Amino acid sequence: DTAVSQTPKYLVTQMGNDKSIKCEQNLGHDTMYWYKQDSKKFLKIMFSYNNKELIINETVPNRFSPKSPDKAHLNLHINSLELGDSAVYFCASSQGQGASNYGYTFGSGTRLTVV
Amino acid sequence: ILNVEQSPQSLHVQEGDSTNFTCSFPSSNFYALHWYRWETAKSPEALFVMTLNGDEKKKGRISATLNTKEGYSYLYIKGSQPEDSATYLCAFRRGAGTALIFGKGTTLSVSS
Numbered sequence: 492d493t494a495v496s497q498t499p500k501y502l503v504t505q506m507g508n509d510k511s512i513k514c515e516q517n518l519g520h521d522t523m524y525w526y527k528q529d530s531k532k533f534l535k536i537m538f539s540y541n542n543k544e545l546i547i548n549e550t551v552p553n554r555f556s557p558k559s560p561d562k563a564h565l566n567l568h569i570n571s572l573e574l575g576d577s578a579v580y581f582c583a584s585s586q587g588q589g590a591s592n593y594g595y596t597f598g599s600g601t602r603l604t605v606v
Numbered sequence: 607i608l609n610v611e612q613s614p615q616s617l618h619v620q621e622g623d624s625t626n627f628t629c630s631f632p633s634s635n636f637y638a639l640h641w642y643r644w645e646t647a648k649s650p651e652a653l654f655v656m657t658l659n660g661d662e663k664k665k666g667r668i669s670a671t672l673n674t675k676e677g678y679s680y681l682y683i684k685g686s687q688p689e690d691s692a693t694y695l696c697a698f699r700r701g702a703g704t705a706l707i708f709g710k711g712t713t714l715s716v717s718s
Contacts, residue, residue, distance in 0.1 A: 495649075524705060534650075534695070536705040547705050581649065594640055594652025595706065 494518050497582050497598035504572055505606055511568045512601045514582030521586060522546075523565035524595065525557060528579040537580075540565050572605045579603070610698045612709035619686050620717055626682045627712040629696030633677035640706060641670055641681055642695040650695060653681075686716045 495516045504510050516523065524547075525537040539547035540559040554570045569576060582598040611630040619625050631639065638657045642650040654663040659674040667684045683690055693713045697706035 526708075531710065532693075533710050534708040536707070539705050546703055549705075594642070594655050595650075596652070597649035599649050 493599075495582055495584055495596050495598040497580075497601050499601060500599065501602050501604075503604045503606060506572055506574060508572050509568070509570045510572060510603070511566055512580055512582075512603070513564070513566045514598055515564050516582075516584040516596070517563065518584060518596060519586070520584035520596070521562055522584060523559065523562070524583045524585075525565065525567050526581045526583060528581060528600070530578070534581065538565075538567075569603075572603075574605050577603055577605045610696060610707050610709035612694075612696055612712050614712060615710070616713040616715070618715045618717065621687060623686050623716075624682070624684045625686055625714065626680050627694055627714075629679045629681070629698075629709055631677050631679070631696075631698040632700070633675060635700045636674045636677075636698075637701045637704070638699040639672055639674075639679050640697040640699070641679070642697065644693040644695055644711065646692075653694075681712075683714070686714070688716045688718050690714060691716045 498513050522541045524539045526534045536549050537551050538557040542562050543559045556568045559565045579600045579602050581600045583595040585593045585595045587593050613628050640655050641653040644650040654670045656672040661672040663670050669682045672679045693711040695711045697708045699706050
């Protein structure tokens with residue numbers, strides 16, 4: 492069983508379209524994250540949710556909107572896609588948002604290509 | 607701006623060599639330091655989470671140390687094997703309610 496699963500794995504779409512990436516974790520974790528891997532392979536935090544509540548919202552264009560229907564799911568919706576949105580997006584989860592001892596479990600990533 | 611610096615950026619060693627990498631992070635407001643192993647075409651996997659100054663963690667041939675007062679952590683690999691080839695990421699957390707801030711990683715290549 493995949494602990495953190497993202498769909499789709501690959502997404503090619505045209506500029507201006509709206510798309511969503513889904514993430515689900517079956518670990519019982521209470522905190523989920525979206526990271527963006529930029530062109531220099533650098534992982535940057537975008538959002539974090541704890542028990543469906545938004546706790547971290549970094550400087551991300553408001554075209555990006557996360558949605559957490561329950562603590563096992565954190566989806567990422569992107570409006571009006573731009574060329575610069577092309578990247579690999581990673582979902583992750585952890586237990587204990589306030590605790591310091593837990594590593595993150597990552598999904599396998601979604602490679603988004605905007606053409 | 608919080609910076610997590612890793613060095614070297616890449617490293618190539620022969621099978622059997624021992625090696626180490628460095629992670630530097632802000633020494634103020636320390637909460638936790640993570641190490642991850644990231645193989646090509648896979649997702650990052652947690653190796654260690656360290657929280658106390660002087661912490662030392664070990665998993666097989668891989669170990670890590672932590673100095674929070676001076677803001678650095680070392681990752682050591684003893685007797686490198688080709689399967690150790692991966693990018694090793696460190697990540698810093700400055701407090702509860704904050705996310706991990708990742709370094710750019712050290713890419714290790716081990717030749718047989």
